[in-house]
Amino acid sequence: MTDFFPEIDTIPYAGPDTDNPLAFRWYDADRVVRGRTMRDHLRFAVCYWHSFNWDGFDIFGDGTLDRPWLDRSLDPIAAAERKMDVAFEFFAKLGTPFWCFHDFDIAPEGATFKESAANVDRLADRAAEHQQQTGVELLWGTAKLFANRRYMAGAATNPDPEVFAYAAGQVAHCMDVTHRLGGHNYVLWGGREGYDTLLNTDMARELDQLARFLHLAVEHKHRIGFQGTILIEPKPFEPTKHQYDYDSATVFGFLQRHGLEDEIKVNIEVNHATLSGHDFAHEIAVAANCGIFGSIDANAGDDRLGWDLDRFPVSVEAMSLGMLEILRAGGFTTGGLNFDCKLRRQSIARDDLFRAHIGGIDTMARALLVADALITDGELDRFRADRYAGWDGEFGQRLLAGELSFEALRERAESAAEPQPVSGRQEHLENLVNRYLVTAR
Known part of the structure; x- marks a missing residue:
């Protein structure tokens, strides 16, 4: 264990009346709600990328956050090991049961595919040791198929079949690592699976390629004996003008067309739902009705800024309506609530990372209590049943x-x-x- 956060102890539950910003007010992990503990209902996870692999840069300015392992003058592997040690110190002190990663967040890309895979394997071995020591489990892993220049025209939907092959190899390896680390899910986020202009795009061909890629992923899952769920994360646009996985309904239609609806579910991000013109609760309800509800990236956008801000969730009202739909859907199975969130660029103190996650965790815990109360009271469900009573006659x-x-x-x-x-x-x-x-x- 490192000492990057030496002044922080394990975050306690102190109750609604506490004024301690480094304690939970609403998240009592062992409290039983509707027959399950809060820990089991919410299944919180911390994302590796925004929390430890991002220094606060944006398109207008350099990084502002204190992330010394991102110094480019350091040995890349030594820096990656330091970063991982700090990350697990944070997970353990925060008390969240899960974490999530991209392959090239935990390890640097090498000069060749084999070198890159070896780097990921080395850091995965270190992650396995930390998981054993802390008890923190892997909610999901995913391959970073969008950052490298080779993927500028997409991965599965790339016009070059050699790029498709490279991406397939990367996913196969990352799924192997996820399986080895006991991951509960594997996510396919098509960061550039879309188009910027139809002038140079054969959409029908690209959609067929995407379907072939997904079938290959499913086949590999079964070949290696991975018992987790494969998830697609919908997003309407950004970085492309149009993403093929626009929203939950679009994903379901695609899966159904290609015979994949029983193999793949969705990982719904709150901010992506907003960008697609939907409410968070709507996306959950659609996914649940289609039988593809899987997991959640819990974050928020801004009504006045139309891009992916990845703020920590603070609206109990918005999250309560989402939690209501999650409870109506029967709750999570392999999925959970991953904080795919960024600190603001001015939140530069080391303990700001704790304060942000504590606030997000309490927001979701409070939302769970509100959703439970609404279901227990029954007025919403009674009104809805009465409204459609004629159809039951x-x-x-x-x-x-x-x-x-x-x-x-x-x-x-x-x-x-x-x-x-x-x-x-x-x-x-x-x-x-x-x-x-x-x-x-």
Whole structure:
């Protein structure tokens, strides 16, 4: 264990009335909610990339954060080992049960594929030792198929089959590493699987390539005996003008078309849902209805800034509506809540990384309590059931069963009384949610 955070002890639960910024107010890991502990409901993970592999740079300025292992003058492997030691010190002191990584976040790329793979293997061995010592598990791993120049035109959708082959090899190796580390999932994020202009793009060809790549990934999963879930992370745009995995509905349609809907689920990012024009809760509901709900990247954007900000979640209201849909879907199985979040460039103190994660964890824990209270109260579910009660009656069931033709329905419309609209009571239901935002404990 390192001493990068020497003034920080293990973060305790201190209760809602504490004024200690380095303690949890709402996340009591052993508290039982709806038959499961908070730890098991929420399955928190810390992302390796933003927390330890990013120094705070943006397109207008150099990095601002204190990340000495990112100094380019250092030996790359020694720096990667130092970075990993610090990361696991953080995971252990924060008390989150999981972490997530890209292959070239934990290790530097080499001059050749073999050298790169050897670097990842070396750091994966170190990660295995840290996992054994701390008890922290791997929620998911993924290959970085978007940063290197070779992937400027995509990986699976690249016009050059040699790039496709390189990407396939990289995913195969990263999936092997994820399997070796006991990963619960493997994520495929198509960072550049899209297009900037149709002038140079054969969309039909690229979609066929993407389907072939996904089939290969599934085949490799079964070949190596990986028991985790393969996840796709939807995103509508950025860095490309249009991503092929735009949102959960788009992903499901693609999976269904290519016979993959029983093999692959989605990892939904809150900020990506916002960018696609949807609410977080909407994306979860769609995925759950389609049977592809898998995991969550818990973060937030900004209503006035239309790009991927990766802020830590602070809105209990927004997260409560998302947690409500997660509970309705039966909760997580192999998935969890990964904080795919960045500190702000001015948050330069070392303990800011703890304060940010503590706030995000408490936000999600409080959201869980609100969602539980809403379900326990039952008013939302009763109102929704009553609103659709006609479909549960004889006439509604005959309609759904296909027993009535348009001609029969026209005859009914001609003879029946005018249907009387019933209030949807949106404001009442919104007020109900607000009430539990205050009272749920």
